[in-house]
Amino acid sequence: MVRRHELSDAQWQRIESLLPANGRPGGQWADHRRVINGVLFRARTGVPWPDLPERYGSWQTVYERHRRWSADGTWRRILDELQIEADATDPDGALERSLDQQREWAVNIDSTSCRAHQHAAGARHCPPRDFPQRGAEPVWRAGREALGRSRGGLTSKVHLLADDRARPLAWQTSPGQRGDSPMFTAVLALLRIRRRGPGRPRTRPDRVRGDKAYSSHDNRAYLRRRGIKATIAQPEDQRANRRSRGQIGGRPPAFDRAQYRRRSAAERCVSKWKQFRAVATRYDKRDYVFNGTLTVAAIVIWLRDTVQEPSETT
Structure with missing residues (x-):
């Protein structure tokens, strides 16, 4: 019987072949499905690891598997394979049609703050370790564990890219006080949708949508250099500054309101x-x-x- 927060049979069959082989020097892996369901239960409910229900086995085994796969990139490889398969079998899922019915790959950028529990603080300072990093290097000082002080207290911020079906494509963590605009290029550098078979990964979307926090000269220039359309709202102070400069201020950046409404996919992804x-x-x-x-x-x-x-039969 499949319980709440656990993988269904169809979902398990989809990822079973993507998991490490059940056999390693010195012993055997505990049952993958039971352990993964324990990780999902903890992620969904937020319970402390020692409070995991006994049906998932030893909580130390579940935690160690999660920690190990977080460090060696196993979780990331599973997600990459799901994205590759979705892109190969359902192109309209990854490349949504725009409002003018022309095929266009658009991504939506946003950020969200995650309040850090007191148990998340107090990690011992350690030198940088060689954990997998995709794309650009982190822009904050290593060893700080992406924790910082903001008006919400001790927080972490997640800067993410989402597709038009509100699915996360790439993200970067930072301390909670980190601004959104400085992380714009770092997050886009992490976007890599590999292809099934030969060919370079897809790294350049046709359009990027973002709110006023990402409106800056440097960000727009970066998108122009890469040939990416920008649908980014401009704050009132930037518009007023441009108007006050007269002809020197130049023309306002192009802005498509219909496209901007679709930026809500990033907020739905956060939800x-x-x-x-x-x-x-x-x-x-x-x-x-x-x-x-x-x-x-x-x-x-x-x-x-x-x-x-599969549909239920009566």
Whole structure:
């Protein structure tokens, strides 16, 4: 019987072949499905690891598997394969049609703050470790575990890219006080949708949508250099400054209101993500473990969107 927050049979069959082989020097893996269901239960409910129900086995085994797969990139590889498969079998899922019915790959950028629980603080300072990093290097000082002080207290911020079906594509964590605009290029640099078979990964979307926080000269120039259309709202102070300069201020940047309405996909993605309480509130001390929790939640979001459950028969 499949319980709440656990993988269905169809979802399990989809990822079973993507997991590490059940056999390693020195012993055997505990049952993958039971352990993964334990990780999902903790991510969804936010319970402390020792409070996991006994049906998932030893909580140390579940935690260690989650920590290990967060460090070696196993969770990330599973998510990559789901994105590759969705792009190869359902192009309209990854490349949504724009309002003028021309095929266009658009991504939506946004950020969200995750309040850090007191148990997330106090990690010992350690030198940078060689945990997998995709794309650009982190822009904050290593060893700080992406925790910082903001008006909300001790927080982490997640800067994310979402497609038009409100599914997370790439993200970067930072301390909670980090601004959105400085992270714009770093997050876009992480966007890599690999192809099934030969060919370079897809890294350049046709359009990027963002709110006023991402409106800056540097960000717009970066998109122009890469040939990417920008649908980014301009704040009133920037518009007033341009008008006050007269002809020197130049023309206002192009802005498509109909396209901008579709930016809400990023906010819907955040809403899906924060249904997992271990994402809405950060309990993990280490940044790489918290990123693993984010990836587990993203895997579930992609599975729910791409795996078709068999219809119930009466």
